[in-house]
Amino acid sequence: MARLYRAALTLLLLLCGCAKEQDNAIHIGVIAELTGDIPAVGASCKNAAEMAVKTVNDMGGIDIGGKKYVVKTQIEDSAGRADQAASAALKLITRDKVIAIIGPNASSGAIPASEIAETSKIPMISPWSTNPKTTIDPKTGKQKSYVFRACYMDSFQGRVLAAFALGQLKAKRAAVLYDVASEVLKGQAEVFKQTFEEKGGTITGFETYTTGNKDFSVQMTKLKNGSPDLILLPTYYSDVPLQVEQARRLGITVPILGSDAWASHDLLGLCGNNCEGAFFSSHFCSSSTAPGVKKFVDDYNALYGSVPDDVAALTYDSFGILFEAMKRAAKPASEDIKTAIQKINGFQGVTGNITFHEGSGDPEKSVVILQIKDGDFRWFSDIKP
Amino acid sequence: MAYIAQQFLNMLQLGSIYAIIALGYTMVYGVLSLINFAHGDLFMVGAFLCFLASSKLHLPFYIVILAAAAGAAVLGVTVERLAYRPLREAPKVSAIITALGVGVFIENFTLALSPYPRHVPELLHNISYNFNGLTISSIQMIIVALSVLLMAGLDFIVRKTRYGSAMRALSWDMRTLPLMGVPVNAIVALTFAIGAGFGGVAGTMYAMAFPVIDPYMGIMIGWKAFIAAVVGGIGSIRGAMLGGCILGAVETIAAVALPSTYRDFIAFTLLLILLIFRPNGILGVPKTLKV
Numbered sequence: 001m002a003r004l005y006r007a008a009l010t011l012l013l014l015l016c017g018c019a020k021e022q023d024n025a026i027h028i029g030v031i032a033e034l035t036g037d038i039p040a041v042g043a044s045c046k047n048a049a050e051m052a053v054k055t056v057n058d059m060g061g062i063d064i065g066g067k068k069y070v071v072k073t074q075i076e077d078s079a080g081r082a083d084q085a086a087s088a089a090l091k092l093i094t095r096d097k098v099i100a101i102i103g104p105n106a107s108s109g110a111i112p113a114s115e116i117a118e119t120s121k122i123p124m125i126s127p128w129s130t131n132p133k134t135t136i137d138p139k140t141g142k143q144k145s146y147v148f149r150a151c152y153m154d155s156f157q158g159r160v161l162a163a164f165a166l167g168q169l170k171a172k173r174a175a176v177l178y179d180v181a182s183e184v185l186k187g188q189a190e191v192f193k194q195t196f197e198e199k200g201g202t203i204t205g206f207e208t209y210t211t212g213n214k215d216f217s218v219q220m221t222k223l224k225n226g227s228p229d230l231i232l233l234p235t236y237y238s239d240v241p242l243q244v245e246q247a248r249r250l251g252i253t254v255p256i257l258g259s260d261a262w263a264s265h266d267l268l269g270l271c272g273n274n275c276e277g278a279f280f281s282s283h284f285c286s287s288s289t290a291p292g293v294k295k296f297v298d299d300y301n302a303l304y305g306s307v308p309d310d311v312a313a314l315t316y317d318s319f320g321i322l323f324e325a326m327k328r329a330a331k332p333a334s335e336d337i338k339t340a341i342q343k344i345n346g347f348q349g350v351t352g353n354i355t356f357h358e359g360s361g362d363p364e365k366s367v368v369i370l371q372i373k374d375g376d377f378r379w380f381s382d383i384k385p
Numbered sequence: 386m387a388y389i390a391q392q393f394l395n396m397l398q399l400g401s402i403y404a405i406i407a408l409g410y411t412m413v414y415g416v417l418s419l420i421n422f423a424h425g426d427l428f429m430v431g432a433f434l435c436f437l438a439s440s441k442l443h444l445p446f447y448i449v450i451l452a453a454a455a456g457a458a459v460l461g462v463t464v465e466r467l468a469y470r471p472l473r474e475a476p477k478v479s480a481i482i483t484a485l486g487v488g489v490f491i492e493n494f495t496l497a498l499s500p501y502p503r504h505v506p507e508l509l510h511n512i513s514y515n516f517n518g519l520t521i522s523s524i525q526m527i528i529v530a531l532s533v534l535l536m537a538g539l540d541f542i543v544r545k546t547r548y549g550s551a552m553r554a555l556s557w558d559m560r561t562l563p564l565m566g567v568p569v570n571a572i573v574a575l576t577f578a579i580g581a582g583f584g585g586v587a588g589t590m591y592a593m594a595f596p597v598i599d600p601y602m603g604i605m606i607g608w609k610a611f612i613a614a615v616v617g618g619i620g621s622i623r624g625a626m627l628g629g630c631i632l633g634a635v636e637t638i639a640a641v642a643l644p645s646t647y648r649d650f651i652a653f654t655l656l657l658i659l660l661i662f663r664p665n666g667i668l669g670v671p672k673t674l675k676v
Contacts, residue, residue, distance in 0.1 A: 207644070210646075217399075218645065219645050221388065222645070249520070250513075250520050
């Protein structure tokens with residue numbers, strides 16, 4: 001009898017415990033591209049999300065308005081598709097009652113998901129989406145008030161690259177080769193051209209190709225003919241090695257500059273020694289010696305056995321921004337969290353200092369310029385806006 | 386001047402690779418009237434064999450190129466034996482669908498083994514020579530020289546040897562030939578071996594010139610080489626060589642004269658116009674000498 005009584009008491013306590021924990025938990029939804037075309041992106045996002053949440057929970061949870069809360073995440077797969085991203089957002093908001101969403105990463109999914117977040121008044125932070133339409137409503141041209149991103153936009157990157165080419169590389173004449181089939185890369189090339197010319201530089205060649213081309217010798221010969229001081233290649237990392245090799249074979253020795261599309265460690269293996277000395281802009285530098293970055297890279301490496309890429313770093317910062325905003329909020333409600341995110345100023349993330357301005361979901365942050373040196377990505381400089 | 390010469394060299398390099406691949410299409414068509422759509426994928430397999438032989442086994446250049454050619458030839462003959470021979474009497478459409486299916490099979494088989502792009506290490510150390518602003522790389526010269534050598538060799542085999550005359554006879558009349566004591570199956574296998582072997586060599590040359598390879602690399606190149614074969618006159622060996630050079634030239638000139646975005650668009654428009662006026666291709670006059 002006594003035994004039964006004790007068991008019943010334990011059960012009761014357990015139930016109370018569960019109920020109490022439920023009361024103390026806040027739910028955050030994550031939408032990642034776990035399957036589909038870019039599973040590597042989804043995997044990095046999931047890893048970083050789990051790590052960020054574990055770090056906070058290990059410290060006893062998050063303090064909102066004087067009360068400790070345990071963070072719980074619900075990870076949904078968008079399969080890299082627009083429709084599935086939208087239904088994942090809807091599911092997280094209506095069924096799981098999340099108070100904020102991190103993701104999706106790819107703009108194709110982030111744009112439809114952002115519409116749902118906006119109408120449901122749930123804050124959403126996309127770590128990696130660089131398309132303007134994610135935070136701006138294309139119909140009205142107005143900023144969405146519940147949607148944020150942790151990265152900078154393509155137009156900003158194009159401007160920074162132009163400033164870097166003119167300022168630090170002292171280039172007066174630049175030539176550009178880009179993939180015309182990619183909206184992102186086309187945008188980077190066009191903004192670079194515009195800014196470079198506005199600031200007094202000359203564009204000596206502006207050549208294109210389409211995804212899948214391997215022979216760039218005709219375009220490179222054309223670019224060489226304009227005798228530029230610099231070549232800009234806003235192209236995907238799998239095309240970069242061929243372009244650089246063909247340029248070098250034609251005797252082009254000028255510096256080569258790339259964009260964030262280069263940021264995959266596979267580039268180093270594909271390039272051999274050819275890319276040595278080239279520069280590119282990126283969101284994140286894993287070999288940075290800044291204390292926060294080193295700890296993040298070491299912890300990530302210890303957990304998953306690999307170096308975090310820019311998606312992982314941006315996801316980690318998205319959670320950082322969200323947690324920081326929650327700490328400042330008076331209560332765990334979506335409205336309060338949204339207002340707190342808008343007031344984030346100088347948040348020290350692993351991808352740099354992040355500041356939001358009232359009425360805009362796009363952060364102000366610095367761009368990292370990396371150089372390929374001794375077969376690795378090395379930090380070269382930070383460019384502030 | 387140096388600029389024009391430079392673009393002319395680019396043209397020769399591209400044209401000779403197209404020509405070598407186009408030969409594979411044209412030989413098979415000449416003998417069996419079959420368009421072997423898997424040929425572009427045999428080319429891709431050649432490039433991957435080159436990658437394996439050079440980066441994993443560290444073999445010297447001439448063995449790498451022989452291994453790629455032999456591997457692709459064996460695969461070509463196997464495909465013929467297993468997929469095309471049973472359909473030799475079937476309607477042509479079935480054979481063409483089979484060829485497409487074999488192509489997709491080879492692509493996806495490679496994709497399952499190695500889904501990511503691979504970097505082929507430098508097979509021969511590249512030396513660039515500079516003459517008054519004109520840069521000639523040793524790789525470019527080797528590619529053009531090797532192509533010319535292979536084409537001359539093939540032309541000799543087809544025109545001067547017993548095997549060559551058997552191939553030509555086969556393209557005239559497949560039913561009568563066995564009565565003359567010619568082993569038809571062996572000659573067909575030989576044709577596939579030579580065509581696929583050329584594809585393997587082209588894959589190696591391509592991997593030397595453009596050293597990042599992936600399982601889908603054969604599709605676009607295969608189409609272009611097929612078009613080169615049709616322009617030259619499918620079934621005609623000299624036509625394939627000519628067609629490859631013409632396609633390389635048109636593509637280069639289109640990209641030089643106009644923004645490079647229009648490259649393929651202009652090139653293919655010109656080829657379509659050419660075919661309207663010469664539907665059999667340039668050298669493909671009906672009832673002419675075929676392989």
